[in-house]
Amino acid sequence: MSIISSFRESSRAKPIIDRIHQRDTGPVSIMEFCGGHTVAIFRSGIRTVMPVHVQMISGPGCPVCVTSNGDLDRAVALAKTPGVILATYGDMLKVPGSEESLMQVKAQGYAVEIVYSTLDALALAEAHPDREIVFFAIGFETTSPAAAAAVLQARDRGLQNFSICSVMKLTIPGARALLSMGEVKVDAVIGPGHVSSIIGSDAWRFLPEEYGIPVAISGFETLDLLAATDALLRMIEAKQPDLVNTYSRIVKPGGNRKAWGAVQQVFELRAASWRGFGEIPESGLALREEFAAYDADRRFDIRVAPAPEHPACRCGEVLRGVALPPDCKVFGTACTPEHPLGPCMVSSEGSCAAYYHYQRQQR
Template sequence: MKFVNEYRDPELGKKLLERIHRRSRKRARLMEFCGGHTVAIFKHGLRQLLPDNIEMLSGPGCPVCVTASADLDKAIALGRLPDVIITSFGDMVRVPGSRSSLQQAKAEGADVRIVYSAQDALAIARDNPEKSVIFIGIGFETTAPTIAASILQAEQEKLDNYYVLSLHKVCPPIMKAILDMGEVNLNGIICPGHVSTIIGSHPYQFIADEYKIACAVSGFEPLDILLAVDRLVEQIESGQPKVEIAYRRGVKPEGNVPAIRLLETVFEAGEANWRGIGAVPASGLQVKSQYEKYDAAKNFKIDPGPTLEPEGCICGSILRGVSTPRDCGLFGGTCTPEHPVGPCMVSSEGSCASYYHYGDSHGR
């Protein structure tokens, strides 16, 4: 399979691992920011292959997982309004909010539909002019340009029944927030691959300059990740942190300029609420006032009620890198992928789901 097999070549993998083992002397704590990396690392058993002095932590890069219960409650309350169709990516509908989930709201009569893109949601709006169609916009800089394009298209088509509830998040401010909290002492960060195809590698420069932490942007195949770890080890051992791209087939330093322009046409930076972290300034994307007729947050009156967190769930501290799923008393017992208590077990990119499906008995 072109563009896959060559990044899973066992001989090249062995050579990279030998080099990592040969060079790595210092204790190093690395965080993979992105949930896609967490899945790939577990699926290919990479943690077990790395030297014992390298510790891997998962970060807050799973968009479903970081969506706060209060925001989920808003989506559920919108779904309970008359003549509303909620459209959402699949994983979101199963995530429990304070008292319910979108899936439960659907079972109780709400019109909740799973879509694969904002274009699907637009099509539903076209087909149902008598209904208000609300797209639950989650994700990072990767998905936001396509949602921005859907709003521009709705404007072009003069669709007046399409709305977006923008729960989008952006990565660099949350990386800064986690580093400023000082709960995890990191030596290196595997920077997100998909996000970086949009924003490039420049926005991470402050991590190397101000926090003296090594950075490498990685793709999602095993050789991509091993190359990123190799680059981080090199920087850590030499004491020269910088930002390297170990995913050159997907990422340019300046990113995807037309996609950034598209995103900035429709959205502007605003405060976002992160599960387990709270409100972080400029870490979200809000619909600009110029496009507010498409902003679900501004056009519907709802009362989502008080926010409750799932009892016993420690997703928040897992997303900050402070705990691992093995620290949760509910892991694998009360909480499983079939009966998830928190979002990290629901999402296919969640740490708890990765540990459950691929982790070994030592929790690595």
């Protein structure tokens, strides 16, 4: 049996589920901050085996979803700039901006290329010396080291036609903003796995220490998530909020210093606009002055009009955990994966997409 399949073995899940049912906690709300966890929880059916007093809610952890309409419109405008090839991760393609999505822009004949990694974007720049390659950099701490590495490599290789449009965000300021708003009752947090592999599990100590909320860093296999949930309920039961790392095979307390060092070398903090939250100070990554030549924002004079979100779309509330996807009037009717009104319906890590694909009839 492979390492991975041992994490999917059903016989190992049963005892953990039994323990979860026996924990004496009273009603609790557990929020997962990571979109990858949201999807894994739905796919494995974890919500359907939880006791009724344990509610699982999704937070603002889908990087595609929290991207604001204004930032999407900027990407669209860049793609339409003569001479530009916009390189993007596939997830962004279908997300509607205020007027259109990158997929619609691509269909109009503009150059939008899907890349699997930032290195693919560099290869595009080398293959098309007569074109400007702009990498639309979205994501949290997990993807930012790859963006930093691309900038450093572009400099080393002397590439003149590569730049990035950074809308990258940091999870910790996002989490703090959510909790400070106090709109939603969060009794425990499933901490992100991939993000924590970069910034380290210790970065989440503020949750128990400042907010009294237990946090368990989790992997993405079913058993990881069950073990993390059980650890959270155990801490609630004992009234001893703390940080538990159930993903220690990947996540170290101090994270990946080399990767995070590259991010800090290339980027500095700036305010970022989050869908559902508005502007959060020091929550975004911008290129440092030293790397201005690789900054698409400075290279191209792109101005977009203020971009309101679709009036019927409740993605913002879904991202803050105050509304569930089925609470939205357009969920599954006017808004579907084929015709999304908001990003949560179309991102592979979006809550609305997870509900639509995995739980539609069981709400």
